[in-house]
Each structure stands twice: as structure tokens, then as C-alpha cells.
Amino acid sequence: SMRLDSCVAFPRQMTLGALSENNDSLIYQMGLEVAEQCKAVGINLNFAPCIDINNNSRNPVINSRSFGEDRDRVCRKATLYMHGMQNGGIVTSLKHFPGHGNTDTDSHTGFPVIDSSYEELKACELIPFKAAIDAGADMVMTAHIQYPRIETETYTSVSTGEQGFLPATMSRRILTDILRGDMGFQGVIVSEI
Numbered sequence: 150s151m152r153l154d155s156c157v158a159f160p161r162q163m164t165l166g167a168l169s170e171n172n173d174s175l176i177y178q179m180g181l182e183v184a185e186q187c188k189a190v191g192i193n194l195n196f197a198p199c200i201d202i203n204n205n206s207r208n209p210v211i212n213s214r215s216f217g218e219d220r221d222r223v224c225r226k227a228t229l230y231m232h233g234m235q236n237g238g239i240v241t242s243l244k245h246f247p248g249h250g251n252t253d254t255d256s257h258t259g260f261p262v263i264d265s266s267y268e269e270l271k272a273c274e275l276i277p278f279k280a281a282i283d284a285g286a287d288m289v290m291t292a293h294i295q296y297p298r299i300e301t302e303t304y305t306s307v308s309t310g311e312q313g314f315l316p317a318t319m320s321r322r323i324l325t326d327i328l329r330g331d332m333g334f335q336g337v338i339v340s341e342i
Contacts, residue, residue, distance in 0.1 A: 157186055162199060165226055166217035176226050180233015187239050194240040196290060196339075200227040200277040201250035210255040211245075218250075220273055224280040231281055243281050245292035245341055246328060247317055248274030256293045256341060260313065266298045267327070279332055288337040289328060291318040299323060 165176050187195055202223050203215035216226040231241045245256070247270055252261035265274070278289070293316045300320040305312050317323045318340040328334050 153190070156190070157182070159183060161213040162216045162226075162230075163203070163213040165230070166215070166219075166222060168226075170225075173225065173229055176229040177233040180230045180235075181237045182233075184234045184237020184239040187234075188237070193238070194242070194288075195234055196242045196244060197234070198227045198230045198241065198243065198281075199245070200224075200243050200281055201245055201248055202274055202277065203250050204273065205251045205253060207253040208250060209253070210257065211250050211252075215250055220276045223277045227277055228281050228284045231284065231286065235285070235287070240287045242288035242290045242337075242339060243278060243286050244290035245294075246278055246289045246338075247292070247296070247323060248278075249292045249294060250274065252294060260293065260295065260316070262295045262297065262314075264298060265296065270296075270299070275327075275332070282332055282334045286334070286336060288339055289334055290339050290341055291324065292316070293318050293341050296320075296323065299327075 159179060168175060183195065199214045200223055201211045201215050202220050203211055203218045216223045234241050249256065251263055251265065254261035295314040295316050297314045300315050300322050302315045303312050304315060324338060
């Protein structure tokens with residue numbers, strides 16, 4: 150219901166994140182129903198779940214798209230939702246690797262920078278990605294976000310002349326060394342639109 154009208158309006162992931170563990174089976178069931186709704190209109194791939202941890206209260210774009218600020222809760226609920234869609238016959242895509250929750254800029258309209266080290270990401274943002282990858286993730290969507298403490302290669306904008314760091318979507322260090330090498334993901338990688 151984020152992109153289509155005249156269909157079932159499912160709750161946002163933040164609402165699902167607020168469910169007690171006793172009701173987590175509802176998240177799996179919702180994944181199955183989302184799959185049915187997708188198939189009914191000829192869709193076989195859903196760019197979901199969003200498994201970003203909502204760890205920046207000033208984030209203008211992730212907020213209610215996240216299962217919450219607790220990494221373990223995000224792991225559990227995102228994996229249930231992913232499995233529901235997969236078992237319903239839909240290909241899923243985890244997003245936004247390596248994490249979009251700790252930004253204060255919408256990457257659809259700006260170029261966020263996250264000043265976290267790889268060790269900091271491993272302790273927080275990468276945990277849900279690793280859990281979902283280990284649970285059989287089909288695809289991973291990258292984020293148009295700069296991580297200057299991880300990717301140090303720079304570029305110069307042809308339109309403004311400004312210099313910046315390669316975003317995750319173009320970073321061999323992030324996509325090949327970390328996602329494929331360290332995390333073992335061998336599926337399809339797509340870039341954020």
C-alpha cells in the first residue's frame with residue numbers, strides 16, 4: 150500500500166515492531182498476505198523488508214518503515230516478514246544496506262553521511278542484515294549513503310565540483326569485501342532507486 154492504491158492497506162513496520170513477542174506470528178501471516186496481494190496484481194518481487202534500525206530520531210525517511218530501535222527485535226520481526234513473503238512465492242529484498250536508520254537526510258533527496266566505523270556497524274546496523282542473510286535472504290538493496298570511515302575512495306562531482314566519498318552503492322569495500330566476503334551474501338545486489 151506504500152506504492153499502490155485500491156489494495157489492502159497493511160500497517161507500517163513500526164506498528165508491527167510494537168507487537169509483543171506473543172503476537173509475532175501475525176507478522177509472518179502478514180508476509181503471506183502481502184505475497185498474495187502482490188501475486189494478484191502480477192508482482193513477484195517486493196523490495197522489502199526494510200531492516201534498518203531506527204536509531205536516529207531525526208531520520209526523515211526510515212522512522213515508521215523500521216521495525217524499531219532494538220536490533221534484536223528488528224532481526225526477529227524482519228525475518229518473520231521475509232519468510233512469510235518468500236513462503237507465499239515472492240522474492241524479497243533487504244534494505245538499505247549497510248543501514249539507513251542513523252541518518253538525518255533522506256537519500257532520495259540528499260546525500261547522507263554516516264560517520265560510523267565498520268566495528269560500530271557490526272555492533273548494530275549489520276546485525277539484522279546478517280540474521281536475514283543467514284535465514285535465506287534473496288536480494289539486498291544498497292543505500293546511497295557515504296561512510297567515510299569505511300570507504301575512503303573519493304569522487305569529484307562533474308556538476309558542482311564538490312568532492313565526496315563513494316556511496317555504499319558504488320563501494321567495493323562495502324559491497325564486495327563486507328557484504329559478500331565478511332557476511333557471506335551470494336545473492337542479487339540492487340541499488341536504491
